Amino acid sequence: EVQLVESGGGLVQPGGSLRLSCTASGFTFSSYWMSWVRQAPGKGLEWVANIKQDRSEKYYVDSVKGRFTISRDNAKNSLYLQMNSLRADDTAVYYCARDGGSGELDYWGQGTLVTVSS
């Protein structure tokens, strides 16, 4: 059974940093692109970043470029999102998701809440 479990969310002050983790199981992690998607309270979904299997390609939504860094450790079946210079509008539930092969996201974690507030 495919499982994605996020951790690392919490309350952080504006300008602060946080590192999210996602641990994968039930599939060959190193064979898939992986993504982070976020959802602000009461709002829709926003794709944040994704990373290729071998880390050679990484993409970000414009609003996080230069502040967020996506990475992965295939030996640990883990995906990460380093978030720096956090702003109030980064407040959201952050989901880790697997790319099914064409760009669709076929498995999602339960999400971790990041709250940026003073």
Added chain:
Amino acid sequence: EIMMTQSPATLSVSPGERATLSCRASQSINSNLAWYQQKPGQAPRLLIYDASTRATGIPARFSGSGSGTEFTLTISSLQSEDFAVYYCQQYNNWWTFGQGTKVEIK
């Protein structure tokens, strides 16, 4: 950036009735479109990808159609568990989601 526009924002439907949801892309995305269902407090669930292919375990009452810029998700006979928010997502050029359509009980 490709913009995805879903309509209507809210759809009121009685159980057993048919629901038709629309998604429009600001430019052609070929068939690179997925549909997701999200219930309160839950992660999204993939329903349809490549515009018309049902994901694993998705009931046949869910169907997708369209290509280019106009897409449709049809739920042939709404069940109680289908009342939720539905999102479309394009993956032809980067990755963007529509704003969602809430399907509520009439």
